[in-house]
Amino acid sequence: MSKAQLQELQARFAAGRPNLDPSDLGAMRQGFEDMLTQFPVAPGVTFEKVDLDGTPARWCIPSGARQGRMLLYLHGGGYMVGNSKAYGPLTSELASRLKARVLIPDYRLAPENPYPAALDDAVRVYRWLLNHGVTAQSIAVAGDSCGGGLTVATMTAIRDAGLPLPLGAAIISPWADMEVSSESFTSKAAEDQLLNSDGLRGMAGAYLGGAPPRTPGASPIYANLAGLPPLLIQVGSTEVLLDDSTRLAARAGTAGVKVRLDVWPGMFHVWHAYASLLDEAAEALDDAAQFIERLFATQKKQLSAGAPA
Numbered sequence: 001m002s003k004a005q006l007q008e009l010q011a012r013f014a015a016g017r018p019n020l021d022p023s024d025l026g027a028m029r030q031g032f033e034d035m036l037t038q039f040p041v042a043p044g045v046t047f048e049k050v051d052l053d054g055t056p057a058r059w060c061i062p063s064g065a066r067q068g069r070m071l072l073y074l075h076g077g078g079y080m081v082g083n084s085k086a087y088g089p090l091t092s093e094l095a096s097r098l099k100a101r102v103l104i105p106d107y108r109l110a111p112e113n114p115y116p117a118a119l120d121d122a123v124r125v126y127r128w129l130l131n132h133g134v135t136a137q138s139i140a141v142a143g144d145s146c147g148g149g150l151t152v153a154t155m156t157a158i159r160d161a162g163l164p165l166p167l168g169a170a171i172i173s174p175w176a177d178m179e180v181s182s183e184s185f186t187s188k189a190a191e192d193q194l195l196n197s198d199g200l201r202g203m204a205g206a207y208l209g210g211a212p213p214r215t216p217g218a219s220p221i222y223a224n225l226a227g228l229p230p231l232l233i234q235v236g237s238t239e240v241l242l243d244d245s246t247r248l249a250a251r252a253g254t255a256g257v258k259v260r261l262d263v264w265p266g267m268f269h270v271w272h273a274y275a276s277l278l279d280e281a282a283e284a285l286d287d288a289a290q291f292i293e294r295l296f297a298t299q300k301k302q303l304s305a306g307a308p309a
Contacts, residue, residue, distance in 0.1 A: 058084035076145030114209025136164035148174025182243030236267030
């Protein structure tokens, strides 16, 4: 990260931080959307709205998209903000790198729709894909922040429902523990310019809607992760959510899941969103795309070895 890039990011953080006052949900959600849509969409990428049996979504389609591969992307925003439009720039970067269509569902948000609404919607979208001729062997999943936790929770729900699992998942800066109890909330508090424990506890309360914070479907760090496909977890070293990633990786590894944890020095929460400004953001997206690309490349090998369909 060059000095010029750092100065530009600091200016963006100072001037462009969204209004996160939960007393005005409309402004809060619009501010988050405005913050993310200020960045450019990757060249050659278009978008198409779709309704998936009641769940609105958006296809992100790169030029030269290859058949037989797609990415299901579960967006972040603390379960209270975020939508497929806001995540157009970030998902376009992945779509362009993978030459694959990316589907971004607009799952229901809290507090109007508390847990398990987001999880139910994510599983419903996955079922919709399977019911419309998309095979599990052609699907990878990705998500950031709460969407990273939701990615893991969705895969455990898919497994428990007896559905075929996707090839694997790339998870960015996941929020995986609604207790907000990781040690890094204290040790990284002075370094993290974007998140803090009080704000996340408020969002956790809105999402849980009275459910216990250790409910596995809401806090997948407490879930049984056995049998999940390979995971890549990327997290910045300055994040208060750092230990959510390290704990999640440890839980997955203990359960026998193939997992790779990459801690990026000096990086902040979901730095990938700044790919047009920050070298490390583009590099992290490259790494995530390469991980997903390897999942697609080994598809035939997995099938021939008798992997579950």
